[in-house]
Structure formats: structure tokens, C-alpha cells
Amino acid sequence: MKIIITGGAGFIGSHVVRLFVTKYPEYQILNLDALTYAGNLENLRDIESAPNYRLVKGDITDQAFVDHLFATEEPDAVIHLAAESHVDRSITDPLAFVKTNVLGTVHLLNAAKNLWKPLGYEGKVFYHVSTDEVYGSLDFGPDMFTEDTPYDPRSPYSASKASSDHFVRAWHHTYHMPVKLSNCSNNYGPNHFPEKLIPLAIHRIQHGQPVPVYGKGENVRDWLFVKDHATAIDAVFHKGKVGETYNIGGVNEWANLELIHLLCDTLDEKTGKEKGTSRKLITFVTDRAGHDLRYAIDSSKIMNELGWKPSVTFEQGLSQTVDWYLENQAWLNNVTSGAYQTYYQQQYAAR
Numbered sequence: 001m002k003i004i005i006t007g008g009a010g011f012i013g014s015h016v017v018r019l020f021v022t023k024y025p026e027y028q029i030l031n032l033d034a035l036t037y038a039g040n041l042e043n044l045r046d047i048e049s050a051p052n053y054r055l056v057k058g059d060i061t062d063q064a065f066v067d068h069l070f071a072t073e074e075p076d077a078v079i080h081l082a083a084e085s086h087v088d089r090s091i092t093d094p095l096a097f098v099k100t101n102v103l104g105t106v107h108l109l110n111a112a113k114n115l116w117k118p119l120g121y122e123g124k125v126f127y128h129v130s131t132d133e134v135y136g137s138l139d140f141g142p143d144m145f146t147e148d149t150p151y152d153p154r155s156p157y158s159a160s161k162a163s164s165d166h167f168v169r170a171w172h173h174t175y176h177m178p179v180k181l182s183n184c185s186n187n188y189g190p191n192h193f194p195e196k197l198i199p200l201a202i203h204r205i206q207h208g209q210p211v212p213v214y215g216k217g218e219n220v221r222d223w224l225f226v227k228d229h230a231t232a233i234d235a236v237f238h239k240g241k242v243g244e245t246y247n248i249g250g251v252n253e254w255a256n257l258e259l260i261h262l263l264c265d266t267l268d269e270k271t272g273k274e275k276g277t278s279r280k281l282i283t284f285v286t287d288r289a290g291h292d293l294r295y296a297i298d299s300s301k302i303m304n305e306l307g308w309k310p311s312v313t314f315e316q317g318l319s320q321t322v323d324w325y326l327e328n329q330a331w332l333n334n335v336t337s338g339a340y341q342t343y344y345q346q347q348y349a350a351r
């Protein structure tokens, strides 16, 4: 089987590529990645010379390129992770999100349909990896997103992902494309680009810089270790039903401020600082526009039907993540130089 994994040099994508390359040596894995600011081949150094792995640098917003790639490579399956993913960036540059997340997805769907429809779609699958943000925002309380929760995206990012989910389902209903979808909660772990809360906070604590907490830090997110997301994707790809959607989460809700406290204390302990030292860096800043209050996701369908569950507790996963960042200063210094500095200074100044 030849699988195109899009966005394989990104954070979640690189963990999925590694899992598939090592666990399924009989598969050919083609990593299609545009290598934008968030794509990093360092994330894949350990498997880049595996015989069943290949990188194709290219942009899914270019339909002619995507068509040519599918016509020449004739993949059997697509696992589509390539996306603009950062909510704050979507607020300042929504069009980039429409281009990559909506147009890019439609280009892939078109190319897959053109290749597979004449073959009757036998043994083919288009798997779209999405987010729980498409369901909107919950109040504090017992409610959770299920696969039947109506879509209510509220940021340009989540609107673009909701739109791409709808296009994938439309290709299933209209053209009979065998599709699968999953919607996952916040990921954390090694190789996470430090514009997102956890790696950003780790980086800033390490450098003794203010840690920005939006609003009062009351917003709640469910956190899943990225390697557990990769095993969930493996389960959905191999065992999920065609046409179905699976929610994926960590059963692990944290208010942002509580999470930052845990992170500060973990770093203090691991770096031999007095407890409370890093908490002094916490700085409350202007809230994110349209900031969703709470995401909470019910993963019972994937757990009951596909037998998947997270393998680590949050404390274990966070400890491994902090260790990874402490041991990989070069990776962090590399990605936080250049354009990142400009972006981050602008973001921070605006608050």
C-alpha cells in the first residue's frame, strides 16, 4: 500500500509518519509537505533514510502539482494532516487558512477522485484529520462534544477546518469516495512548535521571560499526548468504518492557568529551582479575540468500537515533553530564531 501523508513534517504529522514508517515496513509512506514555518525535517531525522519513506516537497494549494503527484505516484490512501493550525494566526491572516485548509483539501479530494473513481475506489481511503474546535465552545459543566454535536465553528481557523470536514463528507456522499474523519482535542509533546501554549511556556520559562496567559487563564482545554493521537489515527485508518467520524481526546481537561502552574512546577523541579520561581513569570495579557471558553470531548466511540485509549497520564506525558525540550535546546533555538522572533514580538506587543 502506498500512502500519501500530508503535513508529515509538522508536529502531529511527524509522529504519524514515524509510527507508520516503523510499524508498517510493508507500506510506502510519501510525506507531502510544503515545509512552511511549522514544518521541520529535523522532526524526522531518525527515519528519513528508511527504505519505505520518501519526502515530496510541495504545496496542496497548487492543484496542478497535486494532480500530477497523484497521477504519477498512484497512492492507495491519503492521511491528510497538512493545515494552518494556529488560532491566533488565523485571526490576523484568515485567507491563508482558507487557502490551505479549504482549497488544499478540495485539491486533494479532486485528485484522489480522479485517480480512484475509474477504479471503483477498491481498497482506497481518504482520511481527514481534524479538530474538536469545529464543534464550537462549551460552558463550564458536564457537556461534552460527541460526534453528533452540531458544528459551530467560531474562529477563522475552526471555520476553515469545519469547511474542510464538510467537503470531505460531500465527496463521500456525492462521489462515493471512501472517507474517514477524526476530530481531536489539543495535542502536546515533542516537536511542538513554540507558538502553541505548552511549548511557548516551556521556552519562555527556560529563558526567564514572561509567560503570557490570555484573559484570566480560565479557558479549559482537553489535552492529549501527541503519540497517543498517532495511535488513534492508526486505529481509525485501519479499523474505522468508511463514512464515519471518530472523536479523539485525552479525558484530561485543564484550565489554562492550572496547566501553566503545573508546567512551572515541573520545570522548577527538573531544573533544580526553588518551587514557585517560574510561577513569578506568569503575566496576564489581553484575551484572544473570540476566545472559546471550553473544549471537552467524548471519546467513547473510538474507545468502545476501535479499542483505542491513551497510553500515558497527563503527568507522565508532560514530564516526557519537558524532558524532551530540555534535551533538545538546539531544536528549540533553531525554530525560535528568524521569522519566529518577528512574529512573536508582534503578537506579544499587540497584547
Ligand SMILES: Cc1cn([C@H]2C[C@H](O)[C@@H](COP(=O)(O)OP(=O)(O)O[C@H]3O[C@H](C)C(=O)[C@H](O)[C@H]3O)O2)c(=O)[nH]c1=O
Binding pocket: 085, 086, 087, 088, 130, 131, 132, 133, 184, 185, 186, 187, 195, 196, 197, 198, 200, 212, 213, 214, 215, 217, 219, 220, 221, 256, 288
Ligand atoms: C499561545 C497562547 C495560548 N493561550 C491560551 C489560548 C487557549 O485557551 C489555550 C491553548 O492555546 P493554543 O494556541 O496552544 O491552542 P488552541 O487555540 O486551543 O488550539 C489548538 O488545539 C486545537 C484542538 C487545534 O485544532 C489547534 O490547531 C491547536 O492550535 O491557551 C494563552 O493563554 N497564552 C498563549 O500564549
